[in-house]
Amino acid sequence: MTEAITTHDHPPAGIMRWLTATNHKDLGILYMSFGGLMFFIGGAFIMAVRAELLLPGLQLLSPGMYNQLFTLHALIMVFGAIMPFATGLNNYLIPLMIGAPDMALPRVNNWGFWILPFAAVLLLIPFFLQFFGIGSGASAAGWVMHNTSLDLQSGIGMDFAIFTIHLLGLSSLTGAINVVVTVLNMRAPGMTLMKMPLFVWAWLITAFMLILVIPVFSAAATMLLTDRHFGTHFFDAANGGDPILLQHLIWFFGHPEVYIVLLPAWGLIPHILATFSRKPVYGYRAQVYALWAICFLSFLVWSHHMLTSGLPLAAEVYFMYATMAISIPTSVLVFCWLGAIWRGAMTFETPMLFALGFVAHFGMGALTGMILPDVAVNAQYHNSYVIVSHFHYTFFGGGIFGMMAALYYWLPKFTGRMFDEKLGRLHFWLTVIFFNMTFIPQWFAGLDGMPRHIADYALRFSAMNFISSLGAFLLGLSQLLLVYIVVKCVRNGPKATGQVWEGAQGLEFTLPSPPPYHTFETPPLVK
Amino acid sequence: MMNEPEVTNEHEKRERRMVQWVVALVLFVAVIYAVTFIKLPVWLPALK
DSSP states (O other): OEEOOBOOOOOOOSTHHHHTOOSHHHHHHHHHHHHHHHHHHHHHHHHHHHHHHTSSSOSSOOHHHHHHHHHHHHHIIIIIIIHHHHHHHHHHHHHHHHTOSSOSOHHHHHHHHHHHHHHHHHHHHHHHHGGGTOSSOBOOSTTTTOOHHHHHHOOHHHHHHHHHHHHHHHHHHHHHHHHHHHHHHOOOTTOOGGGSOHHHHHHHHHHHHHHHHHHHHHHHHHHHHHHHHSSOOSSOGGGTOOHHHHHHHHHHHHHHHHHHHHHHHHHHHHHHHHHHHTSOOSSHHHHHHHHHHHHHHHTTOGGGGGTTSOOOHHHHHHHHHHHHHTHHHHHHHHHHHHHHHTTOOOOOOHHHHHHHHHHHHHHHHHHHHHHTTSHHHHHHHTTBHHHHHHHHHHIIIIIIHHHHHHHHHHHHHHHSBOOOHHHHHHHHHHHHHHHHHHHHHHHHHHHTTOBSSOSOOOGGGHHHHHHHHHHHHHHHHHHHHHHHHHHHHHHHOOBOOSSOSTTOOSGGGGSOSSOOSSBOSSOOEEO | OOOHHHHHHHHHHHHHHHHHHHHHHHHHHHHHHHHHHHTHHHHGGGGO
8 A cells, every 4th residue: 555664763862852852753752651640640530539539438538528629530530631632642643644754843743742741730739729718728619610610719729720621722722733734734745635644534533623612721720710709700610701601612612622632533443343354444534524413513512511500491402403413423433333344354462342332331331412402301310320320431431442443553663572361351451340330330429319429328339349449459550460461561571563563554554663753854755 | 747846836835825814714714713713602692
């Protein structure tokens, strides 16, 4: 299909290589490492939360501390772990997949990354300062700050969170603009839009979504800041403002954000399924159109998160049906994934296991997502543990399983070494078992009426919470195996070939593993 | 195969397109940010 042309290999030495990195592969590694680190920090916070919920009554945490911990867990996992990891993948892979020498704006790329550690520190500082008697702790209003009165009245933690949101938004916007400009301008000759790998398509669409919703989120955060400190009353009901307006603005960002997290995974899964089924990607055009359709619809459904906020009936019915309509393009994707493996010569290496795990668990998240926007059902389950479980089947079952599949699939390409396949499979099965052990009981607790965001609960929820907490601890512990697998792979894994996997297709697999520091300085010819 | 002036021309065109895209996208972000401030506080409560 292609002729890959590679050149010299001379990365700069020492710490300056990383501080001043403009090479897309270096920045990709930085983003992914940062995402991995934050995955464990965010995970540690939720271990404390689950420890509190292990038994009824308050044992370890005050309700205020509990609220801070689940808020930080959510903010860190969404904005600090999954999104940066997916951005790392796009940085590393998009230029290789489209035959470009680098991202279009390499210095902006460096800036976009180095904002992140400062944003993370800003988010965490107020949490630790409270132990020295300074301030009242971190933001405790949840990842989308949907509790307006709490947002307006809480301490400096909220100001730090608002500042963090602006910084993260800036980082995301620079990354998104970089993706759009790179994909639209730097494709190798012959690489037409409809020849691009689905992962590139998914990221192009994700970038457009980010460009549309991040300014809304940032503006909402700025309005909150001016309400808190500069005498405006956008959201302050006591002075003629509208508290529900904040929910509208936040969810206009928050719902597309779900797809921003999921689209990169939807883009990479078809490649992995095709590789290990020894078949070409199934339904390429259908998947591209479905991704665009989901992108379009995701902007029209935000108020299904607010069905109990007193919307008029007509609006509720509209948001219910509009949300259900997303299931049509989503089903197209799922059927294409199943079509990819149908009668394929499948083998079950670790990336394939995680990809199939993704399809199964995301499927459960998506199916429950069909039920929840029903206005009558939503009135029952709003703000219950059903939502927590649905959310995690979508974000963990979809987002994290997808990222794990990608990590195992391209790790030999990144490092030039194979990982321990047996340990990889063990990691998969431990993750599946403990993930379900954590979140299936939360369905039952939620169906039984357990509200979320509370540090204590009625006795009848005890059994489900005990199992869920036990599952969460084991899920957290089992993720340490991933660290061991990656370290072992980097240190002394057997050498990987350029092709890596027997059925792998794409420009990146025409290069040696790891790829040279500079690649495609002369564009490859794509036929 | 392109000759050297054609390659330079192609390179310049690509650079120009890149700058145009970046400017357009940054302006788009600024417009959305401004509209959120100025108009959405009026439009969204109307959903009630």
